[in-house]
Amino acid sequence: MAIEVRILPSEELSLRDPQQTDLGKRIICQSIELLDEIGLEAFTFRKLAERLGSAEASIYRYFSSKHQLLLYLVNWYWDWVHYLVNQAVAQEHSPYAKVRAAIGALTKPFVSNPAVDYIDEHLLHRVVINEGSKAYHTKSVDKENSKGLFLGYKTLSEDIADIFLEINPDFPYPRTLATSLFEMAHNNPYFAEHLPRLTDLKADDNLSEKMEAMLFFWVERLVGAEKEVAAPSENAVTPKVSTSL
Amino acid sequence: MAIEVRILPSEELSLRDPQQTDLGKRIICQSIELLDEIGLEAFTFRKLAERLGSAEASIYRYFSSKHQLLLYLVNWYWDWVHYLVNQAVAQEHSPYAKVRAAIGALTKPFVSNPAVDYIDEHLLHRVVINEGSKAYHTKSVDKENSKGLFLGYKTLSEDIADIFLEINPDFPYPRTLATSLFEMAHNNPYFAEHLPRLTDLKADDNLSEKMEAMLFFWVERLVGAEKEVAAPSENAVTPKVSTSL
């Protein structure tokens, strides 16, 4: 059974679906690498075309601007994380186990998707950490939001928020907590690497585990169900996935 | 008594001190307005010069790039918030009252500074909310960090983190909590206005008060001193300041 995970919440994310053609897939693949190497500011379609052995104009046939390309990539990421979260949560029953599972997916969203070989999830994760917030910190947010280009982020947050409400229906800040955890999961690795005095975590090998513990600490204290404070479900935090994306 | 608040942690923030000349002050003042109007991406020194009735080259004598200008403004903001926090905290004695005071400054950093007439703190606050994170999400972070260009953010966070440790010396995540509160104080108003499904707060008149309550809720639950949970200190949350900056 191949679950169809929506990658395009809106046709506005590209001029033509890059997943349908060879060039399109290479654009996605190489743009992630190039973004990771030189950053969004220095990234240009000219450089990408050169790297692809293709022409600038060819890329413009898929994406009208580098901002649209960024939105595409970030949406892909949000959908991927959402999928991982759903997958992990579905295997759990107690609310706290669900939270653990969701946090596991948030802190380790770089498991690779065997159904999509042209995207390096590890690289994409790093790119989103570095450039992700630029996708919505723009003068065009409202216009793009009305076209549904941020649905990926919103539905992901709301699904996570719902788990908090499952634990404690009176918790007053489920959405803020969900987005905060998401942002923390990106900011802390970044800070640990570049501005270490802004975080308590070290850029170790086991950063993910430390962060997982920290985010769970956050939820435990904030959502604060009085019973069942430490649900000892250790399994299935980051399940290996094998469905097609 | 005029307290000297450091605005330039490093000479690297400008080519020449804009506070010393009339043109310099007008550059600061108008750049904030222009950034607020059209955003960092569309902002150019040419447009700014036109608005100033000046020449592009004249601006380049103060700032080598718009990125340097952004760093200057963001540092000004960090120092200003830091000053407000110190000011507010100094008047309190109990740790929780200090937290309340600090959060008050974080959520309402737009009180105006009578000693600096060419900066509109309200506008600057909005600009930092919209563009602030772009100051350190760059490929040049490490280089700039080694020059001390982010000291403002780091010392602010650490001072706030120290208050948490005062409450609970064993709290394991003081810095992460400090930066999280700071980022939440920026993200939530932004989300409330542009992506409302990402937050629980409404873009009301009393957003600041709601946010203040929320951030205090965060600290209360997370830092979690068992005694003295609700310190009823209501005064001096955002003091009017009159020292020279």
Add this chain to the structure above:
DNA sequence: TTTTGTTTGATAGCATTACTATCGATGTTC
């Protein structure tokens, strides 16, 4: 097998951006 249409690569071009350099005019200082 021709025809038609689609995709691509190649080239050109254009307005804007991000600067740098030069050069007088206008102060200001001593």
Add this chain to the structure above:
DNA sequence: GAACATCGATAGTAATGCTATCAAACAAAA
């Protein structure tokens, strides 16, 4: 009034962010 710094003005250059055109390559349709 000589020396100096500041500023506005103009010019120029390399890179950016696109748009347009055209022909080769290929696939689908007739």
